[in-house]
Amino acid sequence: MQFKSTLTLAALMGATALSASIPSSCSIGTSATATAQADLDKYAGCETLVGNLTITGDLGSAALANVQEIQGSLSINNATLLNSFSADSVQTITGALNLEKLTVLDSASFGSLKEVDTINLLTLPAISTFASNLQSANNIIISDTSLESVDGFSSLKTVSAFNINNNRYLTSIKSTLQTVSDSLQVSFNGDNTAVSFDNLIWANNITLRSVSNASFASLENVNASFGFFNNSIESLKMVNLTKVGQTFTVNSNNDLTTLQCTNLTSVGGGFVIANNTALKSINGFPKLNTVGGAVVVVGNFSDLELPSLKSVRGGADFESKSGNFSCSPFEKLHSNNAIQGDKFVCKNGATSTSIKLSSTSTSSGSSKTSSGSTSATATSSDSSSSSTSSSSKSKGAAVAQFAPASGFMGAVAAIAVALL
């Protein structure tokens, strides 16, 4: 019954009439648009579809039967009445699978789908399940959907990009990914999203925002930047992490009380721990040895320990409102030239030290920097620039108005750059 040969468009068009012949490969030209189930039925005799297929229009439900491979993309968009779709024979899509702006789509089933280049699930406000058996994909982008969990990708070991954003009902992402060669981002989903990437060994960069729990049990290396912003994570432990290639940032995570990266040895860019209001003790970096950029540690911490720190290429800014935090270990680092950048600031509730070895007042970064430290300058008796290597100290000066009301964290970000 089955022909091995590649049939042409002409053969395909005759396929419905000549239903006895089942072409194994059907070309649909560069692209074809289906607006009714009858249009899709025309492909029921094709094992392989060559071309880009778009499904749109007023279909209520739709299915693509029998097709096993699409050499091109499958896009379903703007079908505002479509409530279910299935293509359970499709194993491979060489291009993208795009599901976009399907306002009532509840379920999408790709039960056999193993390989795809890119999956875009965009603006699917009614979707509750997306089923697949994916083994290989380059890019996965899921944005503005009503999915509660992302688990249709549990066989994937490696991707280039994984970006899950603005899915407000999302509560769980459990991933078996081992490597992410470009970027891993989970951001602005419901703020009750627990994220677990326990098999991940390395990723090029990682950004998490608005996540409630995060687990990276096997993570060893982030080649570029690694950032946690505005999460409700209480405890963050990444014990196998040894290296971050560029900047490592933990900023504005107001529930964070425990932060442990016990094997982190080097950070290639800035090391920024800032505005995590509940983080009192920053002692989870016993091996941190080298920072290629600036060190910025700002908050209400009473304890900061960086016992292995030997080399900071950039400057440093340590600021705490707590009188318990002592600047002296960091002043020692600075006077030993372990902190190599021009700028060194250390402040606590009782002490303020600010040294600028050389003027960098022409750059915009440094003007932001100086606005960030203006209030401390105003409230401590002697924190102006010093051209000597000894610290200028003002013991006992109450730095009550420590945090300027606005623009503070922007200034911190600028400091991280300006201190380089």
Ligand SMILES: *[C@@H]1O[C@H](CO)[C@@H](O)[C@H](O)[C@H]1NC(C)=O
């Ligand atoms: C499908 O569309 C892409 C661009 O979106 C194009 O590069 C490709 O050639 C198309 N496929 C076919 C078979 O025409």
Ligand SMILES: *[C@@H]1O[C@H](CO)[C@@H](O)[C@H](O)[C@H]1NC(C)=O
């Ligand atoms: C979707 O439909 C709207 C209005 O009917 C139209 O403006 C838009 O271009 C369509 N988008 C796509 C991707 O076809």
Ligand SMILES: *[C@@H]1O[C@H](CO)[C@@H](O)[C@H](O)[C@H]1NC(C)=O
């Ligand atoms: C992550 O890496 C990719 C590829 O290098 C880059 O395009 C993207 O901007 C990076 N994202 C962040 C947040 O650094």
Ligand SMILES: *[C@@H]1O[C@H](CO)[C@@H](O)[C@H](O)[C@H]1NC(C)=O
């Ligand atoms: C949160 O993550 C930690 C690992 O960091 C894990 O032990 C814990 O079970 C997770 N909690 C929830 C509620 O997912």
Ligand SMILES: *[C@@H]1O[C@H](CO)[C@@H](O)[C@H](O)[C@H]1NC(C)=O
């Ligand atoms: C962490 O690293 C150690 C030593 O390489 C390894 O034995 C352990 O399995 C790793 N832990 C996880 C959860 O991958």
Ligand SMILES: *[C@@H]1O[C@H](CO)[C@@H](O)[C@H](O)[C@H]1NC(C)=O
């Ligand atoms: C990232 O680092 C890992 C482990 O060191 C390495 O195997 C991988 O090739 C690097 N990836 C990129 C994109 O540089």
Ligand SMILES: *[C@@H]1O[C@H](CO)[C@@H](O)[C@H](O)[C@H]1NC(C)=O
């Ligand atoms: C945290 O979220 C608030 C409100 O959405 C936003 O204004 C602020 O810039 C965010 N902070 C960071 C560090 O992303």
Ligand SMILES: *[C@@H]1O[C@H](CO)[C@@H](O)[C@H](O)[C@H]1NC(C)=O
């Ligand atoms: C990480 O540090 C712990 C002790 O905190 C140690 O038991 C473990 O073997 C280390 N893992 C690696 C990969 O070095």
Ligand SMILES: *[C@@H]1O[C@H](CO)[C@@H](O)[C@H](O)[C@H]1NC(C)=O
């Ligand atoms: C310090 O704690 C107070 C409340 O105790 C809070 O209002 C303030 O934002 C915190 N500052 C920082 C930088 O975390």
Ligand SMILES: *[C@@H]1O[C@H](CO)[C@@H](O)[C@H](O)[C@H]1NC(C)=O
């Ligand atoms: C400051 O240190 C004192 C004495 O060691 C201790 O009793 C107090 O709890 C500490 N305060 C904070 C905020 O850690």
Ligand SMILES: *[C@@H]1O[C@H](CO)[C@@H](O)[C@H](O)[C@H]1NC(C)=O
């Ligand atoms: C820093 O933390 C304070 C206190 O929670 C918050 O009001 C402010 O928005 C944060 N700033 C940024 C830029 O995240």
